[in-house]
Every structure is written in C-alpha cells, then in structure tokens.
Amino acid sequence: MVSRDDYLVGWVCALPIEVAATKATLDCIHDNLPPNQNADDGNSYIFGSLQGHNVVLAYPSSGVYGKTSVAGAVAHLHTSFKSLRYILMVGIAGGVPDTKEDVRLGDVVVSKSIDGRPGVIQYDVNRERAEDQHTRAREVNQPTPLLLTTIGKAETATIFNESKMPQFISEIVRKEPVLFACPGPEQDVLFEPDYDHIASETEESGCNECNPDKIRPRKPRDIQDPVVHYGVIASGHRLIRHGATRDKLTHDQCVLCLDTEAAGLEDAAQYLVIRGICDYADSHSSKLWHAYAAVAAAAYAKEFLSLIPTVSKTIPLAANTPAEAAPVLDALLLTRPEVDRKSLIALKGRRVDGTCEWLIQHPRYQEWLSCVNPPVLWISGGPGKGKTMLAIYITEVLQPEVEAAGNVLLYYFCSNRNKNQNTALTIMRGIIHQWISLQPYLARYIKKSFDTVEIVKYTVSNFTLLWNAFLTLLRQTKSSQVICVLDGLDECEKGSLGQLLRAVGNYLSHPGEDARTRLKFILLSRPKPAILESSLGQYQRIKLDESDAGISDDVERYIFANVAELASEQNLSGEMVAQVQQALLAGADGTFLWVGFVANELEGRNWAQIKELLQCVPKGLGGIDDKEALVPILQWVVLAARPLTVDELTVAAGIRPSGTLTATQVTMSLLRLCGLLVKIEGGVVNLVHESAKEFFQSSQVNIRGISMFYVTQDAHRALMRTCLAHVERGYKTPGSVHEKSRQHPLLHYASQYWPVHFQHAEDVIDKQSEFCRPVLLV
Numbered sequence: 046m047v048s049r050d051d052y053l054v055g056w057v058c059a060l061p062i063e064v065a066a067t068k069a070t071l072d073c074i075h076d077n078l079p080p081n082q083n084a085d086d087g088n089s090y091i092f093g094s095l096q097g098h099n100v101v102l103a104y105p106s107s108g109v110y111g112k113t114s115v116a117g118a119v120a121h122l123h124t125s126f127k128s129l130r131y132i133l134m135v136g137i138a139g140g141v142p143d144t145k146e147d148v149r150l151g152d153v154v155v156s157k158s159i160d161g162r163p164g165v166i167q168y169d170v171n172r173e174r175a176e177d178q179h180t181r182a183r184e185v186n187q188p189t190p191l192l193l194t195t196i197g198k199a200e201t202a203t204i205f206n207e208s209k210m211p212q213f214i215s216e217i218v219r220k221e222p223v224l225f226a227c228p229g230p231e232q233d234v235l236f237e238p239d240y241d242h243i244a245s246e247t248e249e250s251g252c253n254e255c256n257p258d259k260i261r262p263r264k265p266r267d268i269q270d271p272v273v274h275y276g277v278i279a280s281g282h283r284l285i286r287h288g289a290t291r292d293k294l295t296h297d298q299c300v301l302c303l304d305t306e307a308a309g310l311e312d313a314a315q316y317l318v319i320r321g322i323c324d325y326a327d328s329h330s331s332k333l334w335h336a337y338a339a340v341a342a343a344a345y346a347k348e349f350l351s352l353i354p355t356v357s358k359t360i361p362l363a364a365n366t367p368a369e370a371a372p373v374l375d376a377l378l379l380t381r382p383e384v385d386r387k388s389l390i391a392l393k394g395r396r397v398d399g400t401c402e403w404l405i406q407h408p409r410y411q412e413w414l415s416c417v418n419p420p421v422l423w424i425s426g427g428p429g430k431g432k433t434m435l436a437i438y439i440t441e442v443l444q445p446e447v448e449a450a451g452n453v454l455l456y457y458f459c460s461n462r463n464k465n466q467n468t469a470l471t472i473m474r475g476i477i478h479q480w481i482s483l484q485p486y487l488a489r490y491i492k493k494s495f496d497t498v499e500i501v502k503y504t505v506s507n508f509t510l511l512w513n514a515f516l517t518l519l520r521q522t523k524s525s526q527v528i529c530v531l532d533g534l535d536e537c538e539k540g541s542l543g544q545l546l547r548a549v550g551n552y553l554s555h556p557g558e559d560a561r562t563r564l565k566f567i568l569l570s571r572p573k574p575a576i577l578e579s580s581l582g583q584y585q586r587i588k589l590d591e592s593d594a595g596i597s598d599d600v601e602r603y604i605f606a607n608v609a610e611l612a613s614e615q616n617l618s619g620e621m622v623a624q625v626q627q628a629l630l631a632g633a634d635g636t637f638l639w640v641g642f643v644a645n646e647l648e649g650r651n652w653a654q655i656k657e658l659l660q661c662v663p664k665g666l667g668g669i670d671d672k673e674a675l676v677p678i679l680q681w682v683v684l685a686a687r688p689l690t691v692d693e694l695t696v697a698a699g700i701r702p703s704g705t706l707t708a709t710q711v712t713m714s715l716l717r718l719c720g721l722l723v724k725i726e727g728g729v730v731n732l733v734h735e736s737a738k739e740f741f742q743s744s745q746v747n748i749r750g751i752s753m754f755y756v757t758q759d760a761h762r763a764l765m766r767t768c769l770a771h772v773e774r775g776y777k778t779p780g781s782v783h784e785k786s787r788q789h790p791l792l793h794y795a796s797q798y799w800p801v802h803f804q805h806a807e808d809v810i811d812k813q814s815e816f817c818r819p820v821l822l823v
Contacts, residue, residue, distance in 0.1 A: 064104050069217045087117070088106060103119070138321070150322055153345045154320045191353070237288070370488040373492060377474045379474050398606075400434070457472050457476055494514055516552070529564070685764075686794075690790075691709055
C-alpha cells in the first residue's frame with residue numbers, strides 16, 4: 046500500500062477551479078490515505094500520480110484565498126508529508142501587460158530570477174485608496190538547483206519546438222470541454238490603465254458598459270497556444286485591481302504577474318510558482334479566463350514534472366538508501382543521458398538496418414572490448430560522418446552485455462544544441478547522476494559533498510571535486526568494470542575539455558594498486574581541436590574518414606532507405622527512384638550530413654519539385670541575388686549560442702531600413718530567401734534542421750559559388766566583436782539594466798555570450814588588441 050513517504054511532490058492550490066484543473070491533469074487519482082495523526086492539519090488532500098511521480102495536492106479546506114490560508118496549507122503539508130522534495134504552487138494570477146514579454150490572458154508565468162532580481166518578491170499595500178497604494182518589495186529565497194535546472198530544460202524544449210504543453214492542454218480540456226474551454230483571443234481585452242471599469246447590473250455582461258475607445262490596440266499573435274514567460278512574480282496579502290498601481294509596480298520591479306499566494310511563505314527554496322494569467326489585475330477583471338488559465342498552469346506543471354527523473358522508493362537495498370540518494374541526485378541533475386539518447390533518436394530517426402554494424406566487427410573495437418589494454422578507443426571523424434548514431438548504437442549494443450555481467454555503462458552526449466551542457470562539469474554531473482541512479486547505495490560514500498546548499502554549490506561548480514567523487518564511486522562499486530561512452534567531445538568547451546582529458550589520462554596512467562574496477566572509455570569526436578590529438582593520439586583509434594571504416598556502405602544504405610521511403614510516399618517510378626538515388630550518391634561525399642539535409646527537404650514534394658530541388662541543393666544558395674546581405678544573417682543563425690529573436694537578429698546583423706520597410710521587415714524578407722534553411726516560430730529564428738548547422742561549417746559549402754557562406758573561426762571573431770560593441774554601447778547608456786535592454790535589444794545576448802564566440806575564435810584573435818576596449822578595462 047502507498048504510504049505518506051511515497052509522495053515526493055507537493056502541489057498547492059488555493060481556489061476550487063485550480064483544484065479542478067489539477068484533478069483533470071493527474072494521470073490517475075489514488076485512494077485516500079489513512080487519516081493524518083496531526084489534528085491541526087486543516088488541509089484537504091487529493092493523491093495521484095503524474096508523469097511517474099506520486100503527487101499530493103493540498104488546498105485550504107476553508108476556501109479563504111490569500112496569504113494566511115495558502116501559507117498555512119503549505120506548513121501543514123510539510124508537517125504531514127516529510128518526504129517531499131519540492132512543492133509546486135500552481136494557480137492563477139493577474140498579468141502585467143505592456144512589458145517586452147507581452148503577457149496575454151491564458152499565458153503562463155513561471156518564477157525565475159532575471160537580471161539579478163529574485164523570481165518572487167513580496168509587496169505590501171500601505172494605503173486604502175487604490176490610486177495612492179505604495180508597494181514595498183522584499184525577495185523570497187531562490188529555488189533549488191533541481192528546480193532551476195528543470196526550468197532550463199523546459200525553456201529549451203520550447204525553443205526547439207519540443208514542448209508538449211499544447212497536447213496536455215487539449216487532453217485536459219477534452220475531459221471538461223464546457224468548463225475548461227479557451228474563451229478565445231477576441232475575449233482578451235486590455236483597457237488603458239487609468240480607465241476604470243463601468244459596472245453594470247449583472248456581472249455576466251462584463252465590460253459591455255465600458256468605453257471601447259479606451260481599449261488598447263495590440264498586434265494579434267501568430268499562434269493561439271499559451272506562451273510561457275519566465276520572470277518576476279509579485280505576491281502580496283491583497284489582490285491588486287487597479288491598472289495604474291499594477292503598472293507602477295511593474296516599472297519598479299519588472300514584474301510579470303501579481304498574486305497573493307506566495308506572500309506568506311517563510312522559505313521558498315523548495316517552491317516553484319506557476320501562474321496562469323486570468324486577468325490584467327485591473328478593475329475590468331472577471332472570471333471568464335479563470336478556468337482556462339488554471340488549465341494552462343497545470344499543463345506547464347505536468348511538462349515540468351516530465352523533465353524531472355523519478356526517484357523510486359522501492360529499491361531493493363538498505364532501507365535508508367533512497368533517502369541518501371535523493372539529495373545527491375537532486376543536486377547533480379542537469380541532464381539525464383538516457384533521456385538525451387531517446388531525444389537524439391527522435392531527432393535523427395532510428396538507425397537504418399545494417400548501418401553501424403561494421404563497428405563491432407572492427408579489429409580495434411574487438412581488441413578494446415576483449416582486453417584490459419588499451420583502456421581507450423577513440424573514434425574520430427569529420428562533420429556528418431554519423432558519430433552520434435554510432436555512439437547510440439554502441440550504447441545499445443553494450444548495455445545488455447554490461448548489465449548481464451553486473452557491470453556499469455555510463456554515457457553522455459555533448460551537443461551544439463545546448464552550449465550550457467558542453468563542459469567537463471556537466472559531463473561529470475551527468476555520468477555521476479546516471480551512476481547513482483543505477484547503484485543508489487553508492488550515494489552514502491559521497492553524500493558529505495552534498496550536505497548543505499552552500500556545499501552543493503561548491504561541489505557542482507568544481508571539476509576536481511566531481512572527479513574525486515567519480516573516483517570514490519569507482520573504488521566503492523561492487524562492479525568489476527565501468528565503461529564510459531562520451532560523444533561529441535569536440536563540442537566541449539575548450540578549457541574544461543583539457544581538464545577532463547588530463548584527469549582521464551592521469552588516472553589511466555596511474556590507476557593505483559588497489560584499483561579493483563577497470564575503467565574503460567569509448568570517445569567520439571571530430572579530429573580537432575588539437576588537444577584531442579595530443580591527449581588521445583596514444584590510444585587505439587578508428588578514423589571514420591578513412592576508406593576502410595565502413596562509412597561509405599552505411600551512407601549508401603542510408604540513401605537507399607530514404608529514397609525507398611520517399612518513393613512509397615510519392616508513388617515514384619523505378620526510373621524516378623534511380624534518378625534520386627544517383628543524385629544523392631553523387632552529392633553525399635561520404636557523409637550522412639548532406640543526405641539527411643536534402644532528404645528532409647524532399648518530403649511532401651511532387652516529382653517536379655523534387656527534380657528542381659535536386660538541381661539546386663547544395664548549390665541553390667548560388668542562385669540568390671543578394672548573397673552579401675544573407676551572409677551576416679546566416680552567420681548569426683548558425684553560430685549563435687542560442688536562437689535569436691527577429692529583433693535581436695536584425696540588430697546583430699546590422700540590418701538597416703530600406704525605403705518604406707523597417708529594419709525588421711527587411712530582415713524578414715531576407716529570411717524568406719532562406720526558405721529551405723530557417724523557420725520563425727514565436728518570433729524566434731531557428732534552422733529548420735540541426736544538420737544545417739553542421740552543413741554550413743563543413744567543407745561541402747567551401748566551394749565555388751557559395752563559399753561566402755562557409756562559416757569559420759573568423760565568423761566567430763566577427764560575432765564576438767559585434768557583441769563587445771553592443772556591450773560598450775550599453776555600458777555608456779544611462780539608466781537601469783532593464784532600460785538599457787529596451788534601447789539595445791542585443792545587450793542581453795552580447796553580455797552573456799561574447800565569451801562563447803571568443804572561445805571558438807581564440808586561435809585567430811590577437812588578444813592584446815581585441816581586449817583594449819574601455820569596457821573591458823574597468
């Protein structure tokens with residue numbers, strides 16, 4: 046039977062509509078637990094499971110909305126459920142319009158520290174009259190690393206169009222379509238902040254008596270799904286229903302929404318506040334959007350939980366093992382390699398039958414597999430050689446063999462999709478987390494490094510401490526062999542890559558006399574940077590660029606499989622199939638990269654379009670008239686450390702107005718010329734396919750006619766200089782950080798990511814001349 050200790054996730058609501066939305070969100074509802082012995086606990090509880098987590102929903106029995114009831118509910122929840130790892134505060138709130146985030150009804154706001162401001166602040170209302178209200182803010186503690194990390198994963202999922210929130214919302218609405226239906230954008234009306242509501246005889250008539258000339262015009266959105274915003278939430282003991290007061294608070298604190306629930310929390314480190322926007326915190330507020338806003342908040346919470354690994358309470362080890370492992374797992378969590386592997390398979394597609402299998406027959410692999418020495422096998426190859434698919438295949442082949450022998454397989458995939466996870470620190474956090482998940486009893490040997498918040502911060506930010514923890518696990522494990530497969534080491538930040546390679550090399554050279562467990566590695570990367578060659582050149586190596594590597598046969602199989610699928614979809618004749626196969630074989634140049642790029646573009650096209658596309662790709666860029674204008678745009682799209690908004694890209698690429706067109710409109714028209722390459726979603730510019738990023742950095746573009754699009758280290762240098770120029774302008778501009786960002790749309794990106802471009806361009810930069818800028822000498 047499920048006990049109270051099995052519930053690790055707390056979920057707090059205040060209003061009945063929030064509770065109803067949560068019940069509809071749960072995957073299943075559990076039977077009630079035996080009554081709590083705590084007689085003072087006045088909460089009502091609902092128990093269930095969601096995304097593999099046992100969740101306890103708590104809400105005040107009294108139904109009183111505000112600071113006292115919610116804070117009391119949280120206190121009783123903690124007392125009655127002592128195993129809770131964190132609590133989600135899920136509900137509705139009043140949104141703050143007229144910010145750069147453009148908050149709308151039905152959107153979701155999630156508490157997050159922005160520009161040094163805490164994610165949740167408290168305000169006090171000191172006077173009775175709304176127009177005289179004065180706010181006094183104080184901050185609430187920051188969430189734990191686990192919650193902050195999961196926020197980052199949710200943001201990344203949205204950027205790469207992998208969010209399941211719209212799906213979750215649809216599933217909830219289908220359960221109660223009348224109650225939870227979206228009112229629609231036509232019901233999203235914003236009045237001028239100084240215009241008060243004109244009351245009518247019935248509440249149902251809404252703002253029918255209000256002056257329509259006072260409605261603030263806003264540009265319709267291209268998408269209808271809720272947008273998730275991350276930023277500051279203000280919480281007080283009274284609801285604000287006054288537009289001018291709302292805007293005053295926003296101007297002072299950059300607040301995105303206002304509620305009354307987080308105000309009474311004494312220690313918010315274990316909480317995340319999630320709010321669906323139901324009104325604009327003005328006198329025109331009504332209940333029309335309450336239900337849908339509650340659904341949107343609950344759907345985000347469901348997605349959030351899907352990104353957090355479950356911690357089993359039934360591991361057949363010592364009774365205290367899960368309790369010891371949980372804080373260590375929470376502190377280490379940044380990414381889950383097993384989930385990353387599934388995501389890569391979904392992104393790249395399943396392996397074509399027959400491909401990759403040559404590797405396990407290769408004599409160097411066989412020697413690595415069967416012998417103690419060599420302990421390292423290095424698989425190197427240029428872009429598009431299928432290294433990641435080989436890494437996935439290796440882990441799938443090794444996993445059953447390793448587990449059957451009672452040994453450990455660890456793996457990690459570096460990716461240019463997320464620069465923040467491409468460091469030696471994140472690699473160590475990923476594989477240690479994976480190891481503790483497989484063998485939780487090991488947590489007891491390193492738990493002292495994760496005792497307090499301050500110690501955790503120090504441990505997870507120090508490579509030496511993490512490496513020592515890894516070696517401790519190696520000494521204490523009951524397994525006789527540990528295998529690590531690390532893919533994409535060339536994507537790893539250069540300085541920390543050196544740390545990792547030195548640590549591995551030093552250990553393998555002097556493992557110690559008491560080393561009972563063998564440690565072996567398979568490392569996959571491009572041949573460069575040079576540190577890889579100097580560190581790994583002594584070990585066994587398979588070069589994918591050599592003719593005997595088996596890649597050419599794999600590419601041919603890959604082409605035939607893609608063309609067969611295309612022929613089935615488009616009913617192509619045998620002659621048509623032969624033409625497509627011949628064109629792809631001629632252009633492949635021994636890599637999967639170009640084939641995958643073109644095959645994706647052939648989908649859904651008729652035969653005439655297929656023939657035209659095969660003739661113009663990859664040299665199709667040569668037919669563009671305004672090549673020079675496209676170069677800076679594509680450089681930024683390909684090399685930016687994160688996807689840029691259209692406004693950011695316009696400023697970064699130095700686009701100017703032309704005739705009657707604004708600079709942003711000029712950028713949009715240029716982006717349309719790249720129809721095969723880029724997409725714009727929610728105002729964010731992305732490459733259509735990840736393979737295009739590698740394509741523009743490969744030698745396949747360095748050919749006559751389109752060589753100006755070949756992205757090199759020099760391009761990173763140019764981007765770094767642009768970033769520093771914007772940092773200088775922002776430094777010289779008076780005002781707060783928020784005000785500077787309004788005047789310089791690229792300032793946030795430039796301030797955070799210019800070092801990324803510097804690292805990539807380090808070999809072609811004269812550091813002395815580059816860094817004589819005044820802003821860098823302050």
